[in-house]
Amino acid sequence: xxxxxxxxxxxxxxxxxxxLVLAILLVLAExxxxxxGTCKISINDGNKELEVQGGASLLSLLAEKNxxxxxxxxxxxxxxxxxxxxxxxxxxxxxVEEPYLTADEIKAGVRLSCQVKVRNDIxxxxxxxxxxxxxxxxRVEHKKxxxxxxxxxxxxxLDPQTIDFKAGQYVQLTSETYKGRESVMRAYSISSxxxxxxxxELNVRLVPDGICTTWVFDHMKEGQEVTLSGPYGDFMLSDTxxxxxxxxxxxxxxxxxxxxxxxxxxxxxxxxxxxxxxQQQRDLFYLEELRKLERDHEWFTFIPALSAEPESSxxxxxxGLVTEALAEHFDDLTGYEAYxxxxxxxxxxxxxxxxxxNVEEDKIxxxxxx
Ligand SMILES: Cc1cc2nc3c(=O)[nH]c(=O)nc-3n(C[C@H](O)[C@H](O)[C@H](O)COP(=O)(O)OP(=O)(O)OC[C@H]3O[C@@H](n4cnc5c(N)ncnc54)[C@H](O)[C@@H]3O)c2cc1C
Ligand code: FES
Numbered sequence: 224x225x226x227x228x229x230x231x232x233x234x235x236x237x238x239x240x241x242x243l244v245l246a247i248l249l250v251l252a253e254x255x256x257x258x259x260g261t262c263k264i265s266i267n268d269g270n271k272e273l274e275v276q277g278g279a280s281l282l283s284l285l286a287e288k289n290x291x292x293x294x295x296x297x298x299x300x301x302x303x304x305x306x307x308x309x310x311x312x313x314x315x316x317x318x319v320e321e322p323y324l325t326a327d328e329i330k331a332g333v334r335l336s337c338q339v340k341v342r343n344d345i346x347x348x349x350x351x352x353x354x355x356x357x358x359x360x361x362r363v364e365h366k367k368x369x370x371x372x373x374x375x376x377x378x379x380x381l382d383p384q385t386i387d388f389k390a391g392q393y394v395q396l397t398s399e400t401y402k403g404r405e406s407v408m409r410a411y412s413i414s415s416x417x418x419x420x421x422x423x424e425l426n427v428r429l430v431p432d433g434i435c436t437t438w439v440f441d442h443m444k445e446g447q448e449v450t451l452s453g454p455y456g457d458f459m460l461s462d463t464x465x466x467x468x469x470x471x472x473x474x475x476x477x478x479x480x481x482x483x484x485x486x487x488x489x490x491x492x493x494x495x496x497x498x499x500x501x502q503q504q505r506d507l508f509y510l511e512e513l514r515k516l517e518r519d520h521e522w523f524t525f526i527p528a529l530s531a532e533p534e535s536s537x538x539x540x541x542x543g544l545v546t547e548a549l550a551e552h553f554d555d556l557t558g559y560e561a562y563x564x565x566x567x568x569x570x571x572x573x574x575x576x577x578x579x580x581n582v583e584e585d586k587i588x589x590x591x592x593x
Pocket of ligand 1: 295299302393409410412425428429430433435456477478590591592593
């Protein structure tokens, strides 16, 4: 019995080792033996041509040439933000891409640029707006504690020194390597207002064991330089006068904070109800500022909702989920636009509730912090 067991263990270990050796050989073959040489990337029907060293992802090769395609997952193939039309030379669609593409997109040649390896000449289409995205060198002006797990980061832009963005958009922050963890790029919504062109503020929530947020919380120092790129995204205030429902949770505060402050600054007097969801009072931030905004502007109402606040705490505001707070205030939202921001779970629940109250699907705008 003992001999059989030893035999099985030895065979299993042998197979695992063989698998590892094969995987390493494949990676080495890809890196060292296969040399794709110089490849041409033709952009927008030949309007622009780039020469790159083949072998890397389309997303990273474009970034090397200062063309920044939105990407929230750092090229892991899980955010689907990096879609581009590849008209020629993109190779086979990979199984990673398929779930993120509709039949129409596949027909039109849409690909996840982080999953397309450039191995030969390739033709792609890039929307003009993406050429405006820039890389910034910035200095950390402050790291301010907002709650037990959310920091406000303020950056001074050094090069270029100004940024043009719309309230609601986001930037990508590049983390540095630390304790053997790789440098990654992650998306963070801008919480400051577009009129402040030399600075950017973010609200970053700590994700346990998250690569970028652990770096921000434990390693990033005030005064140090960092790399940002942006602005990205089409989550922004629409150009209408429709009344608005804003709903956010946690660091989902950031883009809504930018939007409502921008409205106040620009004297945009659209009726706006802001429902902010948190568990307890210790998770609330910008409370006084938003209450002041409410006092100063008739068009603005701020409704914080706490879902797990102890009964004995003396909290006199709403107790329950943001969706419950919404239902307490409204039963018909015909004609409203909605702006949602937070975890996919929260955004999904809010969307469902808003549709029940007759908000049209194409009037519900959201950014999911996936
Ligand atoms: C448009 C947009 C705007 C955003 N704005 C904000 C904002 O304003 N504020 C904010 O705090 N966040 C924001 N986010 C979220 C942010 O981009 C990051 O996703 C978040 O900070 C986590 O990054 P991280 O590197 O710390 O964590 P990661 O290292 O990415 O890990 C996140 C989680 O995934 C797990 N994980 C890690 N690697 C893998 C893997 N390979 N497979 C499966 N699971 C894995 C980790 O264990 C962890 O639980 C935004 C996201 C988007 C898309
Ligand atoms: S960068 Fe996220 S899917 Fe490509």
